[in-house]
Amino acid sequence: MTAAILVSSRLSKTYQIGGRQLPVLSDISLTVSRGEFVVITGNSGSGKTTLLSVLSGLDRPSSGTIRLADRDITELSEDELAPLRNELIGFVFQAFHLIPSLNALENVMFPAELKKDPAAGDKATRLLERVGLSMRRQHMVSELSGGEKQRVAICRALINDPPLVFADEPTGNLDSTNSREIMSLLLELQRERDATLVLATHSREIARQADREVRLADGRLVSGEAS
Amino acid sequence: MIQVRFVLRELRYGGAQALTFILCVALSIATLTALNSFRSDVHRSLLNDAQKLHGGDVIIHSHYPISEPLEQAVRDIQSRAGADLARVYGFNSVVRPEVADGSLFVNIMAVAPGYPLYGSVDLASGRPFGEVLQAGAVVVAPEVLSRLSLRIGDRLRIGTAVLTIVDTIDYDPSRPVSIFSLGPRIFTSTGDLEQMGLLGVGSRSHYEILLRLPEPEQARKIAETLSRVATAGQERVETATTARSQVKRFFDNMLFFLSFISIFTLLLSGIGMQSSLSALLRQKQYTIAIGKTVGATYRFLLLHYLALTMLLGLIGAIAGVLAGLIIKSTFPLLFGEIIPAELMLGVTIGDLVEGMLIGLLVVVLFSSLPLYRIAAIRPVALLRLDLTGNVGKPATYLLAALVVVFLALLVVRQLEDVQTGLVFMLGCLGFIAIIFLLTSLVLRLLRALPVGNLAMRQAFRSLFRPGNATRSIIVTLASALSVLLTIFLLEFNLVASFITSYPKDAPNLFSLDIQRGQQEAFFAAVGKEAELFPVVRGRLLSINGEAIDYERENQRRSDSLAREFNLTYRDTLLDDEIIVRGERLFEASRPASDVVEVSVLDTIAEIGDIDLGDRLVFSIQGLPMTAEVTSIRSRTKSKLYPFFYFVFAEEVLAAAPHTFFAALHLERDAIDETITRIVTALPNVSTLNVADTVVRLGELIDRLARVITFFSLFSIVAGCLILIGSVLATRLERIRDCAYYKIVGGTTRFVLSITVYENLLLGMTSSILAAAVAIVSSWLICSAWxxxxxxxxxxxxxxxxxxxxxxxxxxxxxxxxxxxxxxxVTFLYRQNG
Incomplete structure (x- = not known):
């Protein structure tokens, strides 16, 4: 087995709502290896999105630790996490979350430009060609269809060649044809680049394609915790 | 039926947008309330007390002894109506101590017993004015004592008389403000007039008869009766309410101008109101869409959000009225000596009600468009996560037209002048339209500009974020700043031209009323020969047969055609004169005729719409004289050099009673000594130290500029509120962008740098546009006006x-x-519901 890229140990997340403590994640230990495709499944409200957010450093756990590429990121500040996210992580969301004031090409370039990569434009153009959007690269986000937006979001997630990609219900807003196309594209790119993919989904069909399925129920891991 | 709970709940969650809206409403009426209330005070104390200001119910004014027919008519009224009468003679002169050195240019008022008919002249000693001012005595303004180092009991040379100073003036009802006067006031008795010898023919004296009527409401009728026998163009009969006064005129002009600025602030605040209410409703659009989905009608929502707006407007209006009163309380400090000491700064119920009504009307008008947009929010938009509703263009134009009509009515009401109000509105809209067009042009250029730096590029993009009030912010800030900068540049240029860079060769001493036969003595007194300009006093009666409308002219804000002019004669142009219409001053050969020739200066030609060939009828010493305009002149130097509106050929006026005027340039330290020599040799000659006057003018300009700047600052506050409103209006978009930047690795510093660049672009664009507009407008005003x-x-x-x-x-x-x-992650969780 290849080395682990993501290790979480006894992760918990609790929200304070009014005077009440609301546990969302409890005691989650998970190790993800480099190049692995892991799906996180579970019913609505089981904590999939929260787990993804905590693992990726977008949110902070209430307790437990997270190691990303051999570095403990649990106590890092927002500004310490930002460059790590830029270089090590790519994100794909259900609602695409593209910057509306930028066109497709600029959206893809954006993370590379943050890194001051002089080849940002070329890389973004190549990626868009790869996903079949070279003709749409100058189009604004509002002029793209849902499937096209998600392709642009995948390109943006991969522009800096991150070793780890988080995807939260990437096909949730798409029809079945587009869902299949997007998933196969995402998997192709993940394999081409030997990236690790951690994907939250309801879909059994997608889960079947994964190397491993981790199942959540009421904020606890009920299966698949071992790598 | 309004559901109060719904309105209060929406108000509770209104947050910063509601606060910005309230501040905009408050700002829109604060200066207007302060000024309107101040205007009421001025009207109350200056206009309602006009009898005190002018000294009577009916005022007869002339620069010559009152004609016999008018004297007879006055005697008739005195005996018939039982009116009290007081005679007043006023003139300027230079006085000097009997024994010590020094001299002072003063304004002398010789009054007969019984003066003042209304109010009282308060003296420092507390004694009654009538008892103190006897023949041989003078009562002086405190400044006379301090500037000449004199004390009560010392004696003063006035003309050829030597009079004893018996008291000083504490309060003079005819002169509530002294900042506009050339010299301090001295009261003398009419019994000393002859001895002073200063009421010479052609001198700049004024003769007044003041009448106090047992029934003051008869004043207008009696004034009309007297006017019928008065010498046209020479004698003026007015009532206390119609009479001209420098102070009244000044306050009218100043309030008129400040009203401009406060309406401008109201307009800008209105834009702020609109953008903050739009932000508030944007925040509520989910509530509105959901409300519509579950069956709320447009009428229900409109009614409730209108109620919410009116509630916020009411809070803003109350705050605005209170702020207005606080602003007004600073006026004594702000205006300083410009405000008459006795002017009571009070508050009436009328002021408060008026402020509230204007405030609420402003709220209704400026809120109409954002409220109308509620209709455009569709329930189906909830599913598309796109809630921005678009309102049809006709409705937008209609509401914009309503706002313009309301503003026009408000302007006309504020300025109390329909024509000027409409011209101001057009000017104001034109001014904003120019800035709007320039802003659009600059924004178009910015949009097309290739930018390398990532944060800078994002800042450029952010300017065009949907819902961003970029254009409104720039237009508002640039408009307000350009007004402020224009005022500053005008003050700077006026001070630079007239005070700091007083032309080296410009005259700094004016001597008036030099009589024929006094020329040699005058040259001896000043130590050199100087050019003497003959001066014949005269009035303009008609232009091309159309009589001068004295009432209309008295309302004119520029120079008046109704006043007494200094006419002169000569056959050549002055060094700084050029002919702009016609061939030469007068035609070379002209057949003998009763119609004489006159050359007119372009400035007065413009005021009276006078052109070549026009026939002007003048009154000189009561005799009519018809003149044809044969040339129009212009001047190439500043107004510090002598100039004459009307120039006649020598043979026309040489025989008329006239005096001479001299404009001299002397070394500064020789001025005081020369004035003393002139007044010693020629007591009737009035000599004015122009250099001193210019310094006082500078102080007045400075004070007025401070007042105007104070009011203009409120427009800047309006610009800041629009900026805050815009940030609030685009808060959701900004949070979203910020989240996206951070998700892909942007640090807080990167996000902050985008915000800094974005606002820097706004500030720089506004400043550059403001500077450009201010430079052009102040250049135009300086050169053309x-x-x-x-x-x-x-x-x-x-x-x-x-x-x-x-x-x-x-x-x-x-x-x-x-x-x-x-x-x-907060944004992401919210997006996931």
């Missing part, structure tokens, strides 16, 4: 640009800090 050279003040431009950028960046950053600090 004041006729002075225009100089740019680079330092002021830089300071304005830096201050604006710092303020805009500061406000933008502070209002965006809570957005920048948000964690991206």
């Amino acid at each position: 004041f006729n002075i050279a225009f100089r740019l003040h680079g330092g002021a431009l830089v300071i304005m640009a830096l201050t604006t950028c710092a303020a805009v960046v500061g406000i933008g950053l502070i209002s965006s800090l809570s957005i920048v600090r948000q964690k991206p």
Whole structure:
């Protein structure tokens, strides 16, 4: 087995709502290896999105630790996490979350430009060609269809060649044809680049394609915790 | 039926948008309330007390002894109506101590027993004025004692008389403000007039008869009766309410101008109101869409949000009226000696009600468009996550037209002049339209500009974020700043032209009323020969057969055609004169005729719409004289050099009673000594130290500029509120962008730098546009109106640009800090419901 890229140990997340403590994640230990495709499944409200957010450093756990590429990121500040996210992580969301004031090409370039990569434009153009959007690269986000937006979001997630990609219900807003196309594209790119993919989904069909399925129920891991 | 709970709940969650809206409403009426209330005070104390100001119910005024028919008519009224009468003679002269050195230019008022008919002249000793002012005595303004180092009991040479100073003036009802007067006031008794010998023919004296009527309401009727026998163009009969006064005229002009600025602030605040209410309703659009989905009608929602708006408007209006009263309480400090000491700054119920009504009307008008947009929010938009409703263009235009009509009515009401009000409205709209067009042009250029730096590029993009009030912010800030900068540049240029850079060769001593036969003595007194300009006093009666409308002329804000002019005669142009219409001053050969020739200066030609060939009828010593305009002249130097509106050929006026006027340039330290020599040799000659007067003019300009700047600052506040409103209106978009930047690896510093660049762009664009507009407008005013050279003040431009950028960046950053600090995950969780 290849080395682990993501290790979480006894992760918990609790929200304070009014005077009440609301546990969302409890005691989650998970190790993800480099190049692995892991799906996180579970019913609505089981904590999939929260787990993804905590693992990726977008949110902070209430307790437990997270190691990303051999570095403990649990106590890092927002500004310490930002460059790590830029270089090590790519994100794909259900609602695409593209910057509306930028066109497709600029959206893809954006993370590379943050890194001051002089080849940002070329890389973004190549990626868009790869996903079949070279003709749409100058189009604004509002002029793209849902499937096209998600392709642009995948390109943006991969522009800096991150070793780890988080995807939260990437096909949730798409029809079945587009869902299949997007998933196969995402998997192709993940394999081409030997990236690790951690994907939250309801879909059994997608889960079947994964190397491993981790199942959540009421904020606890009920299966698949071992790598 | 309004559901109060719904309105209160929406108000509770209104947050910063509601607060900004309230502040905009308050700002829109604060200055207007302060000025309107101040205007009421001025009207109350100056106009309602006009009898005190003018000294009677009916005032007869002339620059010559009152004609016999008018004297007879006055005697008839005295005996018939039982009116009290007081005679007043006024003139300027130079006085000097009997024994000590020094001299002082003063305004002398010789009054007969019984003066003043209304009010009282308060003396420092507390004794009654009538008892103190006897023949041989003078009562003087305190300044006379301090400037001539005199004391009560000392003696003063006035003309050829030597009179004893018996008291000083504490309060003079005819002179509530002294800042506009050339010299301090001295009261003498009419019994000493002959001995003074200063009421010479052609001298600038005025003769007044004041009448106090047992029934003051008869004043108008009696004035009309007297006017019928008065010598046309020479004697003026007015009532206390119609009489002209320098103070009244000044306050009318000043309030008129300040009203401009306060309406301008109201307009800008209105834009702020609109943008903050739009922000508030944007925040509520989910509630509105959901409300519509579950069956709320447009009428229900409109009614409730209108109620919410009116509630906020009411809070704003109350705050605005209170702020207005606080602003008004600073007026004594702000206006200083410009405000008459006895002017009571009070508050009436009328002031409060008026302020509230204007405030609520402003709220209704400026809120109409954002409220109308509620209709455009569709329930189906909830599913598309796109809630921005579009309102049809006709409705937008209709509401915009309503706003313009309301403003036009308000302007006309404020300025009390339909024509000027409409011209102002058009000017104001034109001014804003020019800035709007320039802003659109600049924004188009910015949009097309290739930018390398990532944060800078994002800042450029952010300017065009949907819902961003970029154009409104720039138009508002640039408009307000350009007004402020124009005022500064005008003050700077006026001071530079007239005071700091007083032309080296410009006359600094004017001597008036030099009689024929006094020329040699005058030259001896000043120690050199000087050019003497003959002066014949006369009035203009008609232009091309159309009589001068004295009432209309008295309302005119520029020079009046109704006043007494200094006519002169000569056959050549002055060094600084050129002919702009016609061949020469007078036609070379002209057949003998009763119609004489006159050359007219372009400035007065413009005021009276006078052209070549026009026939003007003058009254000289009561005799009519018809003149044909044979040339129109213009001047090439500043107004500090002598000039005459009307020039006749020598043979026309040489025989008329006239005096001479001299304009001299002397070394500054020789001026006082020369004045003393002139007044010693020629007591009837009035000599004015122009250099001193110019310094006083500078102080007045400075004070007025401070007042105007104070009011203009409120427009800047309106610009800042629009900026805050814009940040609030685009809060959701800003949070979203911020979250996206952070998700892909942007640090807080990167996000902050975008905010800084974005606001820097706003500030810089506003400053550059403001500077451009201010330079052009102040250059136009300087060259076309004041006729002075225009100089740019680079330092002021830089300071304005830096201050604006710092303020805009500061406000933008502070209002965006809570957005920048948000964690991206908060946004993501919210998106996931």
